[in-house]
Amino acid sequence: MAAFYVTMKVSEEENPMRAYIQTNNNGDFYNVNAFIANEGFSSLGWETIKFFDLREIQDNSPESLLVGGIGNVRKRLEQLGCGRTQGEIDYPNALAGYLGRKVWSTTINELFQDKESWNVFIKPKDTTKKFAGTVVKEYIDFIGLVEENEDTSIWCSEIVDFKTEWRCFIRYGEILDIRRYKGAWDSTLDASVIEKAITDFKDAPAAYGMDFGVDQEGNMKLVEINDGHSLGSYGISSVNYAKFLSARWSELTSTTDYLRAL
Structure with missing residues (x-):
């Protein structure tokens, strides 16, 4: 089906809490993350607006959050003059001691x-x-x-045979949620290791994913760090997902995080 573009103009005075949610060309949310984000922001009183192509969006307010693929989110940030300066954060030097491998x-x-x-x-x-x-x-x-x-x-x-892997959603220096995304359900995760790693990651963004795994010998090792601006939901609640995305977006755009107090 051919793409159909609609130009939207939304008054910025109506509601500063606004999220544009990416869809496919049929108007359906482009993946489960977009659906969960829409549920979360809507339940928190935000105005949510679907978009398929960035060219549809005429709103130039940095406060208007965008949920979509990593390419679209980064392009939107650039359009708003809010390009990331930190670069990728896969393996921060401050967390090298948690990798357990070369x-x-x-x-x-x-x-x-x-x-x-x-x-x-x-x-x-x-x-x-x-x-x-x-x-x-x-x-x-x-x-x-x-x-x-x-x-x-x-x-x-170096290759590690992880028995289980978890994604830890970190928001403002605290664990928002932890979700197992791979491996055995009955492995044990030591939260104190995660909390120490959070403390050591002093230049961390406001919201990010910290993936930890347990190898076949039971050793906990850091898998990687992921920026929070386009991170998948991995089963996190819709409200927590909205809070997570809002924290990182507001940091990148130097705007108010209206969900910070929640």
Whole structure:
């Protein structure tokens, strides 16, 4: 079905608490995260407006939050003059002691030429989601990753066989919720380790995801950190998800977080 664009003009005086929620070209929420966000913001009294293409949005208020794919959210922030200055935060130096494995940076081409360093997990370093994190063990694993005219910066990590992995939603330096997203349901998570890591991550954003895993020997290790502006809901309640997204958006746009007191 061909995309259908509608230009919307909303008065900024009507309600400063406004969220634009991304849809597909049929007008349905583009994924479960958009649906959950809409439920959360609506229940908290926010005005929610669907959009399919950023060109539909004529509202230039930085307070008007946007929920969507990472590309759309970052493009919207740039349009508002609120580009991120911190960069990616996958493996902060302050949390290196929680990794429990060797993690280093290189490029795709450099790794490809160094066969002795294969059998590692890799992910993009400077461009989030340029490709999905993957394990490279042989030549075939590099297909689609090696580019003729561009050398992509990547993170390399020793492979860990995690028994269970959890996503911890951190908001204003406190645990908002913890959700298991992979592995055995009966593993034990030591919350004190997470709380210590939060304390150590002194330059953390207002809202972010801290993923921890337990390996086959029962050791807790930090999987990675994820920025909160486009983070998936992973089963978190709709109200908490709205609070989480609002915290990071308001920080990035230097605007008021109307949900901070909740």
